[in-house]
Amino acid sequence: MTxxxxxxxLAVGYLVMFWLFGALVPEKFQSGKFP
Structure with a gap:
């Protein structure tokens, strides 16, 4: 059970981290460094 x-x-934590990554990173890195 534990x-x-x-x-x-852990699954929820990873989902939240991926959501934050997808929501925040594109706004901060619009200079085109990352594909």
Missing amino acids: NMIMGTL
Whole structure:
């Protein structure tokens, strides 16, 4: 049970980090350094 809870928390954490990465990075790096 604890493993399932930890796995769910990790999955949600990764989703939030990817969402923040996709939402914030394009605004900060519009100079064209990254493809």
